[in-house]
Amino acid sequence: MGDFSFRKLIFAFVIVTLVWASSIETCNARRGGKHWRQSRGTLSSLYKKKGKNDHGHKKQKSKQEQQQQQPLPTPEEPLAPPPKGSKFNVLDYGAKGDGHSDDTKAFQGAWADACKVEASTMIVPSGYEFLVGPISFSGPYCQRNILFQLDGTIIAPINANAWGKGLLQWLEFTKLVGLTIKGKGTIDGRGSVWWTKSILDDPIDNEEQLVVSSYNTTLTQNPQVSSSSLVGKMPSIKPTALRFYGSFNVTVTGITIQNSPQCHLKFDNCDGVLVYSFSVASPGDSPNTDGIHLQNSKNVLIHTTDLACGDDCISIQTGCTNVFVRDVNCGPGHGISIGSLGKDGTSACVSNITVRNINMHNTMTGVRIKTWQGGSGSVQGVLFSNIQVSEVEFPIMIDQYYCDHSTCKNHTSAVAVSNIAYENIRGTYTVKPVHVSCSDNKPCRDVRLTDIELKPVSKGYHMYEPFCWQAFGELYAPTIPEIDCIQQGAPSSSLDPDEAGCAA
Numbered sequence: 001m002g003d004f005s006f007r008k009l010i011f012a013f014v015i016v017t018l019v020w021a022s023s024i025e026t027c028n029a030r031r032g033g034k035h036w037r038q039s040r041g042t043l044s045s046l047y048k049k050k051g052k053n054d055h056g057h058k059k060q061k062s063k064q065e066q067q068q069q070q071p072l073p074t075p076e077e078p079l080a081p082p083p084k085g086s087k088f089n090v091l092d093y094g095a096k097g098d099g100h101s102d103d104t105k106a107f108q109g110a111w112a113d114a115c116k117v118e119a120s121t122m123i124v125p126s127g128y129e130f131l132v133g134p135i136s137f138s139g140p141y142c143q144r145n146i147l148f149q150l151d152g153t154i155i156a157p158i159n160a161n162a163w164g165k166g167l168l169q170w171l172e173f174t175k176l177v178g179l180t181i182k183g184k185g186t187i188d189g190r191g192s193v194w195w196t197k198s199i200l201d202d203p204i205d206n207e208e209q210l211v212v213s214s215y216n217t218t219l220t221q222n223p224q225v226s227s228s229s230l231v232g233k234m235p236s237i238k239p240t241a242l243r244f245y246g247s248f249n250v251t252v253t254g255i256t257i258q259n260s261p262q263c264h265l266k267f268d269n270c271d272g273v274l275v276y277s278f279s280v281a282s283p284g285d286s287p288n289t290d291g292i293h294l295q296n297s298k299n300v301l302i303h304t305t306d307l308a309c310g311d312d313c314i315s316i317q318t319g320c321t322n323v324f325v326r327d328v329n330c331g332p333g334h335g336i337s338i339g340s341l342g343k344d345g346t347s348a349c350v351s352n353i354t355v356r357n358i359n360m361h362n363t364m365t366g367v368r369i370k371t372w373q374g375g376s377g378s379v380q381g382v383l384f385s386n387i388q389v390s391e392v393e394f395p396i397m398i399d400q401y402y403c404d405h406s407t408c409k410n411h412t413s414a415v416a417v418s419n420i421a422y423e424n425i426r427g428t429y430t431v432k433p434v435h436v437s438c439s440d441n442k443p444c445r446d447v448r449l450t451d452i453e454l455k456p457v458s459k460g461y462h463m464y465e466p467f468c469w470q471a472f473g474e475l476y477a478p479t480i481p482e483i484d485c486i487q488q489g490a491p492s493s494s495l496d497p498d499e500a501g502c503a504a
Helices: 002-031 033-069 104-114 192-197 206-210
Strands: 087-089 098-102 121-124 129-131 135-138 147-150 153-155 169-174 180-182 186-188 240-245 248-253 256-258 265-268 271-281 292-295 298-308 314-316 320-330 336-341 347-361 365-371 376-392 394-399 416-429 434-437 444-456 467-469 471-475
Touching: 087 104, 104 121, 104 135, 206 394, 265 271, 271 292, 292 298, 292 320, 314 320, 314 347, 320 336, 336 347, 336 376, 347 365, 365 376, 365 416, 376 394, 394 416, 394 444, 434 444
Parallel strands: 087 121, 098 129, 121 147, 129 153, 135 169, 147 180, 153 186, 169 240, 180 248, 186 256, 240 265, 248 271, 256 271, 265 292, 271 298, 292 314, 298 320, 314 336, 320 347, 336 365, 347 376, 365 394, 376 416, 394 434, 416 444, 434 467, 444 471
Antiparallel strands: none
16 A cells, blocks of 8 residues: 555656656747757857956956057048138238238149138238239139139239249139139239330330321320339230139129239130229320230120220220120220231131220220221121210221231231111210221121210310211211211122121
8 A cells, every 4th residue: 555655656756757848848849959059059158258258357458558558650630621611811821911022822822722612712811912923823623613802912023033034914813613803902013114115115006196286296105104113124025914714704893903014804715704893093105004805705794894094995806705894984095995806817706795884084096996907707796885985086986907017018808897886975086086997898887876976175186077988887866076978778799797707
């Protein structure tokens, strides 16, 4: 009986043990035997690693302490580009601004940095006079929309050594987009040292040959410059003060350019030009000192400017189209001119020019077109409107026999001139109110005069009546004085301007 009970107890224990073992394997089988074996291996490895870390902690820490005791080389941080709109003052680049020290390198350095940043500003501060030699602020790799803030004065060197054998420009901006020169500053070319040397060398505007005093002596104007101002022998090539070349959407406003050795402001091969609130100031007897000179440029607006110089206030040369000039004060000077064009047999093309609301005082000519014999091409689509003249020698002029030498050869070919309108030209003249001298082989076509009222003012010059030669067109209103030399209609035979080789 007792045996039987003990056996039952052992048997029950065995059964319970088997059931318990079976339940454990079943749970692990659900997880997967493979994962179970991996888990064991992972735990084992973690345990071993933990043991190593625990035993080697002090040793590793000592190595870190040793590394901290030996400083590591500091990596150089890359310089971030200056932010858009950064400012670069020439004074920060070593410029002295005392009028004696050469600040050319400082200007070059400031420009080099400004060139790298879009919409940056290069500052030429007020209260300083910077002596700067010939310099080119050039692209084409400069960023767009740079502002050249000119509030101080920039002066040109008058030492001949600074110019070498001669240069065509002093300050030049090339291949830029969106550049603006703005401020209340002055660019002073100190041109008197050049004018004195060139009195006998430079050609004169041939219209001066038409000015004869009452005593039958030809009047010419030469600059009166003291020879004591000369510093060395200046080269024969005279520089333009400020020139833009190959640029797009450029603006000049606020500044004054004075006493340039030759042209004051020139635009060559530019598209999109704006000039306003701008001044030129040079003596009326300074030779070849055009105020604004345009060449191979289009889409130009010039307005609200004061131009006093010794040659054309505005000169419009070959390759110019879509030029609009308004609200300009001109004088002294040679007026506003298209040309001269076609020199040395070259081809010239000018079209779509509007000049209106102009005041001219004491100028040689008013509004003028001048071409050389022997040239080709055309001038067409020109309007001169609302021109007020005061003591102007030749208010209205077309001259297809232009020559700035003592003698010129006659040629049959000429630059064709057509579709030229003069409207509301009023004021006083001192030599001749109208001079329209056109080519025999290519007469002027479609010349229109409307509301012309010009009265003489004697200044000791011989006075002339209106003169026309081979000029065809219309008079649309009574004129003062009477202009009866314009031939009605069109010439019987002449080259159509559309066939002159110029694009429309």
